[in-house]
Amino acid sequence: MPVLHPKPPAPTDDKRWxxxxxxxxxxxxxxxxLIEALHAAQEAFGYLDTEALNxxxxxxxxxxxxxxxxxxxxxxxxxxxxxxHTCVVCTGTACYINGAKEILxxxxxxxxxxxxxxxxxxxxxxxxxxCLGACSLAPAVIVxxxxxxxxxxxxxxxxxxxx
Amino acid sequence: MSEMPSAARSIRRRVSTxxxxxxxxxxxxxxxxxxxxxxxxxxxxxxxxGERAAEAGLxxxxxxxxxxxxxxxxxxxxxxxxxxxxxxxxxxDDVEGIIKALKKVKSTDTRQPQGPFFEKQLRVATENLGxxxxxxxxxxxxxxxxxxxxxxxxxxxxxDVREEITRSGLRGRxxxxxxxxxxxxxxxxxxxxxxYVICNADEGDPGAFxxxxxxxxxxxxxxxxxxxxAFAVHAxxxxxxxxxxxxxxxxxxxxAIRLAQRAGFLGAGIADTSxxxxxxxxxxxxxxxxxxxxALIASVEGRRGTPRPRPPYPAVQGLWDCPxxxxxxxxxxxxxxxxxxxxxxxxxxxxxxxxxxxxxxLAGRIVNTGLVEVPMGMTLREIVYDIGGGLIxxxxxxxxxxxxxxGGCIPAQLLDMAVSYESLIEVGSFMGSGxxxxxxxxxxxxxxxxxxxxxxxxxxxxxxxxxxxxxTQLYMLLDLxxxxxxxxxxxxxxxxxxxxxxxxxxxxxxxxxxNPIFSTLRYFRDEYLAHIVDKVCPAGVCTITPAEVTA
Numbered sequence: 001m002p003v004l005h006p007k008p009p010a011p012t013d014d015k016r017w018x019x020x021x022x023x024x025x026x027x028x029x030x031x032x033x034l035i036e037a038l039h040a041a042q043e044a045f046g047y048l049d050t051e052a053l054n055x056x057x058x059x060x061x062x063x064x065x066x067x068x069x070x071x072x073x074x075x076x077x078x079x080x081x082x083x084x085h086t087c088v089v090c091t092g093t094a095c096y097i098n099g100a101k102e103i104l105x106x107x108x109x110x111x112x113x114x115x116x117x118x119x120x121x122x123x124x125x126x127x128x129x130x131c132l133g134a135c136s137l138a139p140a141v142i143v144x145x146x147x148x149x150x151x152x153x154x155x156x157x158x159x160x161x162x163x
Numbered sequence: 164m165s166e167m168p169s170a171a172r173s174i175r176r177r178v179s180t181x182x183x184x185x186x187x188x189x190x191x192x193x194x195x196x197x198x199x200x201x202x203x204x205x206x207x208x209x210x211x212x213g214e215r216a217a218e219a220g221l222x223x224x225x226x227x228x229x230x231x232x233x234x235x236x237x238x239x240x241x242x243x244x245x246x247x248x249x250x251x252x253x254x255x256d257d258v259e260g261i262i263k264a265l266k267k268v269k270s271t272d273t274r275q276p277q278g279p280f281f282e283k284q285l286r287v288a289t290e291n292l293g294x295x296x297x298x299x300x301x302x303x304x305x306x307x308x309x310x311x312x313x314x315x316x317x318x319x320x321x322x323d324v325r326e327e328i329t330r331s332g333l334r335g336r337x338x339x340x341x342x343x344x345x346x347x348x349x350x351x352x353x354x355x356x357x358x359y360v361i362c363n364a365d366e367g368d369p370g371a372f373x374x375x376x377x378x379x380x381x382x383x384x385x386x387x388x389x390x391x392x393a394f395a396v397h398a399x400x401x402x403x404x405x406x407x408x409x410x411x412x413x414x415x416x417x418x419a420i421r422l423a424q425r426a427g428f429l430g431a432g433i434a435d436t437s438x439x440x441x442x443x444x445x446x447x448x449x450x451x452x453x454x455x456x457x458a459l460i461a462s463v464e465g466r467r468g469t470p471r472p473r474p475p476y477p478a479v480q481g482l483w484d485c486p487x488x489x490x491x492x493x494x495x496x497x498x499x500x501x502x503x504x505x506x507x508x509x510x511x512x513x514x515x516x517x518x519x520x521x522x523x524x525l526a527g528r529i530v531n532t533g534l535v536e537v538p539m540g541m542t543l544r545e546i547v548y549d550i551g552g553g554l555i556x557x558x559x560x561x562x563x564x565x566x567x568x569x570g571g572c573i574p575a576q577l578l579d580m581a582v583s584y585e586s587l588i589e590v591g592s593f594m595g596s597g598x599x600x601x602x603x604x605x606x607x608x609x610x611x612x613x614x615x616x617x618x619x620x621x622x623x624x625x626x627x628x629x630x631x632x633x634x635t636q637l638y639m640l641l642d643l644x645x646x647x648x649x650x651x652x653x654x655x656x657x658x659x660x661x662x663x664x665x666x667x668x669x670x671x672x673x674x675x676x677x678n679p680i681f682s683t684l685r686y687f688r689d690e691y692l693a694h695i696v697d698k699v700c701p702a703g704v705c706t707i708t709p710a711e712v713t714a
Binding site for chain 2 (some may be wrong): 147
């Protein structure tokens, strides 16, 4: 099917836009590529800003309002830049009954940061995950990509403070 | 949640000793490289074993990466395949011991019993887990993989295939238990030139990791099952809708698709016949509701994942309004085995209308956290105590939660119940996708109900009022109870509202959301009353202090 709308140029000459463009082109630049395109943009830039949302929408012929609607519907997408380090706390059932709540309380008390927030110094972002599927390690967290199992609030706070 | 375990990136590295063993190896060490063991640095063990085996000049030894060995609680796991000797919690220092064990293996050795965790299981959907290298098509074919597809394409008509699946009694393993053969027949008979097959791998139930383990450990069996289904319903295109939270599963699926395409098991003219079928992956983005089939379709189409009323069912009008077959990962994993071993064999397993086996993910306060597959009809007691090894620290059993946020909590007096689709519904729970979360006396059942309500409230897509508003109101009532501020009128209101949400919500998420409340009220009403009347939390979880809340 031919694309009837003109394709916009990349917002900047940042090479990462090429990755996003390629991913969309492989799916025929069709509106159905929207979620895949947002994945590509977030992988490339770490988060989705207005520039990225509009570029994806214009390329695929999807209204900006719908792009925003999709980006905010799915919790995997983030519209805010993340801190230097990220700590994902699993709040799946197995982690919950093994102390995930205490970990979140401990982080809030020591670092004054709640889920989906970044510390005031921009160093650490706290996220939660519904279930990492690492139930044998409950309670589990992911610090900068490394899964840590059977953690306590005190240990985790100490590790994050040392970063 | 955009974080991915670093393990996913290192998986592509080849294992050095694999090429050494040209003849059948005398001894083999299988290293579990599924997500749980990977996050405990299992890949380092594989590499180190390979290096040490090479240094020791063991040319007749195979070091193999395999999928989930099941006993996740004791990872990283290494198994000597010939003797079934299992090494648990392997650290780099333990590698020498494994090398020594490999040296001792004789050609006359046979696999020894591995204890009740393994011996009481019956593996059908998970038969290749922990046995094959999930990144090797040859390994899959060596275990009988693609035999079923070849036979289907050369000897059977699509009607034969559908009848065989119908006779097997296989039912949807995603939770609802709809007869698979019937669904296939509906799609096959639906009008439309273009039809689709979708594999639902959006495993959203917290505490459930069956699909993840199967995808990470045996991705080809899903592709084979989907291809057979596509032949049976006359589809030529397929999608796997997988959670983005499972990076290892996604990368292994991508590789499996490439290998299967190259070998002619996907694409045009499969296995030298005129049958065409290809598969693409679509990533989820962290929306639980997308496990619901109409929401899943919306998401594959690139839209917000909101469900729509059924009928029309996707079998008649699904993806891009074409007839679409949607089955769960575990359902597809059973298809190859059924066609290889016959529907009579499969229908001979199980109990009543629940045929075959079910994969469960054991988690919570249980000793043997891990992945198990048992015949339908096994009692909960056998699963929890014999296979699961009982509760951690020998604490008293309080409840087992099944069915995720749409399920319920089953109390100790029902432990001798035989597990089937029907029996679980009878006791107010739900099969769900297969998460079994064991709770001891340190869990407060009101708090658990509140946890699930919080989940449903957050995951509600917002389309229908009963779910969007109802789950929030239910959550607030439960919160009131756990803070010791509720009255008996609030409890009556909770029950009334739960009934309304159940009856009026649009999709399964909303209709199932009150289930944890109903089941905890049915079996643990005394705990609710303790919070409301006596202002105490019997488990000591909820902080009830009249003056202030100390978190």
